[in-house]
Amino acid sequence: MPATIPTLATTMSDTTSRYNNILARIREAAHSAGRKPPRLLAVSKAKPASAIRELATAGQCAFGENYLQEALDKQAELADLPLEWHFIGHLQSRKCAEVAAHFDWLQSLDREKLIPRLDEARDPARGPLNVLLQVNIDDEDSKSGCTPEQIDALADAVAATDGLRLRGLMAIPAPGDAQRLRASFARLRELFERLRDRFPDVDTLSMGMSDDFPLAIAEGATLLRIGSALFGPRS
Numbered sequence: 001m002p003a004t005i006p007t008l009a010t011t012m013s014d015t016t017s018r019y020n021n022i023l024a025r026i027r028e029a030a031h032s033a034g035r036k037p038p039r040l041l042a043v044s045k046a047k048p049a050s051a052i053r054e055l056a057t058a059g060q061c062a063f064g065e066n067y068l069q070e071a072l073d074k075q076a077e078l079a080d081l082p083l084e085w086h087f088i089g090h091l092q093s094r095k096c097a098e099v100a101a102h103f104d105w106l107q108s109l110d111r112e113k114l115i116p117r118l119d120e121a122r123d124p125a126r127g128p129l130n131v132l133l134q135v136n137i138d139d140e141d142s143k144s145g146c147t148p149e150q151i152d153a154l155a156d157a158v159a160a161t162d163g164l165r166l167r168g169l170m171a172i173p174a175p176g177d178a179q180r181l182r183a184s185f186a187r188l189r190e191l192f193e194r195l196r197d198r199f200p201d202v203d204t205l206s207m208g209m210s211d212d213f214p215l216a217i218a219e220g221a222t223l224l225r226i227g228s229a230l231f232g233p234r235s
């Protein structure tokens with residue numbers, strides 16, 4: 001076999017070079033918006049534990065998963081790493097106990113009946129489960145999430161527990177052009193600021209994904225959820 005000269009592209013894996021590229025784009029977008037760079041959640045649904053391990057080696061510590069069993073399998077394989085796990089998928093009430101037991105954050109709380117189930121199941125030794133309320137910001141029939149009008153009651157119910165700590169809001173806007181997306185992100189930021197006025201622990205606005213994160217940064221996202229732009233397309 002002829003000897004080949006390794007280039008940077010072949011020595012650094014695709015995932016690691018995409019990661020460095022995304023981090024640079026986040027810094028750039030934050031700089032031009034005059035904002036602090038948001039944190040990055042790597043959305044690893046449908047990707048193997050080996051891909052998570054690789055990003056963890058490159059410096060990423062927070063990972064988001066949508067499906068409970070898939071997440072538990074990967075967590076078991078990666079138990080030697082100090083990772084922060086976020087549940088971001090639709091949460092069924094019968095899965096509350098396991099989410100409370102195995103995750104650090106829940107980003108998709110959208111109805112009141114889940115709250116006592118999560119609270120009872122949270123081990124006090126782990127500290128409270130960090131919670132974001134998911135808002136159906138564009139009022140889509142197909143999406144989970146509470147309405148903007150339901151935020152206050154849900155926030156009060158979370159704040160009344162010992163096992164849950166209210167940290168902010170999450171949303172997935174309806175697909176649209178940049179102007180529409182930006183308007184959705186701006187409405188979400190207003191709701192977030194109102195909530196922050198009422199609850200001092202609220203500090204997290206989770207919005208922005210692979211295709212729209214620069215717009216979300218411009219509108220004040222503090223946490224981005226990025227999957228395919230980091231790990232490649234999901235088959």
Ligand SMILES: *Cc1c(COP(=O)(O)O)cnc(C)c1O
Nearest residue numbers: 043088209210225226227228229
């Ligand atoms: C899959 C998913 C993401 C990431 O989407 P990409 O377009 O792959 O970046 C973010 N948030 C939620 C809730 C998701 O389900």
